[in-house]
């Protein structure tokens with residue numbers, strides 16, 4: 308990343324870029340003076356909240372006033388935090404913004420202490436009384452879902468002395484994860500290889516990934532893989548011990564809280580039934596044919612039938628290299644999302660017009676892309692737009708998040724405006740799919756069509772199939788601990804070997820019978836267990852809603868669209884499973900999972916047809 312940041316001859320400075328392509332910070336505050344005034348107000352509100360201590364359990368009126376003040380405080384806190392934060396992101400060398408950001412972080416620490424009493428005091432109010440207050444007090448109506456969830460979580464809280472004992476182990480529960488992080492980032496010695504052109508490259512994680520996905524010289528990719536893999540392979544026993552630490556810790560915590568399994572404990576936060584998870588991993592494992600077919604088509608296009616390796620799986624299958632200027636790309640997104648209706652269209656035009664997007668890479672700007680909502684103002688999207696096809700889809704993706712935030716903020720009170728990751732990626736992947744349809748309908752060039760299909764297919768293989776396979780691994784590895792079976796490099800590799808076989812069949816040439824070791828390489832397994840499945844369920848939900856909105860009778864399509872827009876307006880006003888059910892998706896059934904699998908099947912068929920045209 309540093310090489311691109313330093314490439315100043317191609318990167319314009321912020322001053323050289325027209326205002327319409329940059330964030331307009333004055334939408335949040337006209338000046339640092341105005342920011343300071345709100346910062347001061349934040350401190351005053353903090354004292355106001357603290358003054359309610361001991362009163363909120365006395366009456367509904369007190370409770371309503373305290374929670375209202377807390378919400379007002381949170382709205383200001385968002386703005387006060389994000390104003391310097393966004394300025395830092397467009398130029399990480401901005402010392403003024405960094406200083407203000409530290410000031411906010413210190414205030415937040417105080418805020419945590421000042422409000423720590425609220426939940427314990429709320430919990431002294433019996434649930435029945437609380438529900439009666441909410442029913443009788445209009446000012447408390449918006450708090451219903453949050454309160455119900457609080458009482459639900461309370462069921463797992465133990466007596467004070469038991470909680471105290473558990474708390475002593477708090478600091479140790481993150482140890483395994485931080486050891487993994489040190490071992491695979493800070494302390495790792497990356498190998499160096501010589502490419503075919505004589506250039507020496509140090510194989511950092513990023514450099515390795517770049518060679519595998521962009522280097523058309525096969526010998527380079529092969530050399531990179533052979534040099535990079537031992538970084539993990541030489542430490543497999545150590546990494547297995549670290550992973551055992553993660554799994555043992557998960558199982559201990561699950562048992563302390565009275566859960567039957569690690570999975571049940573992990574899904575309880577969002578109130579997701581374990582069936583949803585098991586349905587996902589089992590249904591995907593039974594339906595890997597389209598995935599294998601895709602890799603066979605790739606092998607054929609690349610002329611590698613019978614000799615197709617893991618290091619051939621990410622390289623582009625077309626030599627299409629058109630650049631899409633940003634001004635064209637944004638108009639393409641507007642056209643693409645037309646099926647979502649007039650209101651959506653008006654909103655997306657607003658989102659691309661008014662300094663909500665910070666488009667281009669500039670010196671010191673952070674990498675990547677995101678959309679973040681400043682409640683009460685509007686969402687801000689950061690891009691490092693480079694004109695590739697991939698970035699056109701990223702733009703559509705981030706605008707999906709932005710529209711979701713706009714619709715939720717407009718239609719929800721502060722307390723329920725925020726949505727969970729479980730529904731977040733539905734909006735973004737839906738827009739990507741509409742973008743694909745739009746772009747396919749506008750080109751007859753088989754090269755562009757092949758590139759588009761590869762783009763869409765790899766979205767599904769990378770975000771749906773791979774994540775479902777990872778989720779399957781996590782489930783099986785945690786089951787070992789629950790059954791008292793050993794967790795070792797051998798047992799973990801055995802799980803991965805079976806999964807590799809189930810997912811990829813004989814699509815790849817297996818390297819010298821070396822055991823599979825993806826378990827050692829996926830940081831999510833070590834940072835946030837049982838997290839990645841949500842990418843897969845989001846993709847599946849999005850595919851099913853897409854089917855309902857775009858196919859079938861006109862009347863049914865209209866109803867499906869209304870339900871989808873209602874989902875986007877609903878923020879976090881219910882558990883994600885319920886929100887999706889209201890939008891017509893039942894993740895405890897196979898239907899949504901099969902929707903995305905069939906989508907892949909169709910896309911691979913289209914790819915085969917385009918490839919045939921080239922012959």
Ligand SMILES: [Zn+2]
Nearest residue numbers: 704708732735
């Ligand atoms: Zn996203």
